[in-house]
Amino acid sequence: MRLEWIEDILAVAETGSLIRAAERRNLTQSAFSRRIRMIEDQLGTELFDRSRKPVELHPAAREQCGEMQELAVRLRRLAAALGDAARTHVVIASQHAITTAVAPALVQRIAASRDIGIRLRSANRDECYTQLLTRQADIMLFYATERLPLPMEPGFVELHRMGADSLIPVFAAARLDELEAALAQGELPVVAYPEEVFFGRVLRDDIRPRLAGLTLRPKAETALTLAALQLAATGAAVAWVPETLAREQVRSGQLADLGPRLGVQPLQLMATRLRAAHSPDAEAVWRAIAAG
Template sequence: MRLEWLEDILAVAETGSLREAAERRHLTQSAFSRRVQHIEDYVGIALFDRSRKPVQLHPATAEQREEIARLARKLHQLTDDLRRSDRTAGNRLALASQHALTASWAPRFIERVQSENKDVFFKLRSANLEECFALLLSRQADLAVAYRVAGEEHRIAATYIETLSIGRDRLVPVFARSRADHLNDRIEQRELPCIAYPPEVFFGDVLNRILLPRMRNTMRIVPMVETALTQASLELAASGIGVAWVPQSLARDRTAAGELVDLSAVLPICDLEVTAVRIAGPATHAEALVWEQLKG
């Protein structure tokens, strides 16, 4: 069943007139009538009751009217998607981004690229660090953007991997300003309520390997909630549930607004690098273009 046939059937159903339906379909009435007859020959039944004015759908056709309309919409969408895909195929870039960078860095960078190169189409995949690298190695992503601890290498480092340092950030402790007195009371009791990350994710490794050991001799660490998502960790800190270590870039607006307090002066921090990673070798037009912009 062709899309144009579905639209012919709907035109007759909506106008109740072969003449008006022909005008809507930009055909002469005779040409339109021949096409309707061809559709009926193909289906093997009469679709319309022409003996009545206005023309009405036969019961079997009327019963399927909503399905005919749905199929027409789906075929239109499919056609549009295929055309769009053809236009963007040569300029498509699959970008795997660590969750926190998806929220803070990616929107600004994509806007900058597309302001200069409107045809570049991004397929953005947000994932944790290991998933970003898995997408890259399986060729499901052209580039990966991820944090690493300043001075350290990614575990993915190899001769066939190119890594570019594209920015600096810092993992900082934040807490709700409105609950600061409550936190001070807990700290006076040598307790620190905190938001934990699973040990297998990047920030969990940084927290457990680098940050928490610096405090364990002076206070008891009390995990209140565990989450793998930095955005969730930020919200939990804003609710006063516990101190959260989050990228400074993610918390900047809310600390500037006074909603959160940055506790870097009294609790440990960790400097981070923002890196872009790709597999060395031939690159698509979009990948080469974006890599050059990352260098700038």
């Protein structure tokens, strides 16, 4: 029996409705109904009592739901394990800022001592975590704060703290007079992050409350810290970005670090992986990360 068949049957059993099951499986109701009929034809038995509204599993099929759930879990694990075995590189998913500022040195250090192929995937924090959970990535690199740790089940993943960073406010050094004029009027032009991304939540929960005496004026919004950095460099607005990302431009004098005036937010730089069997290469990369 195919995994997708089991998942289709369980979707109906768990939602109690063909309509809701179709939504869960990302299919139209008609397409899902045809697929259910096809499954029944292939198995040579009717699984659902269509005389009832909503449709219900026949008692004999309902009794097998527990076994089907266990089988689905085993098949997913088998597929993941086979995928891991066939993979010829280690996949690291990391937040955009980490991919730009931190990951290159890490990859260089690993590559210098080991013949291991590494593929970097850059995404926001939630997307990185999804890649880890679905085993599209072997390791995840991410930022966390005390207020915003990564939500995860205890015992489900391994965590390693790689170091510390900080979210700092920066602005074009050559245009500080313009910023001072805005501040004198009680206004702060800022680059905003969408609230559904990690740095957007940090700005909302940790940084904005400290700036209660100022009116924040969003001049642009982006989910990408690198874009926020460039907006700050042009003098469009103040951007809060990881210190590691802005370091070179601050050192060169292109950007001014406004942290002493507007405040900084400490960040924890973390690595995580699933508690599961890993390929030898993925294990070696994890050990290299943990060794610092």
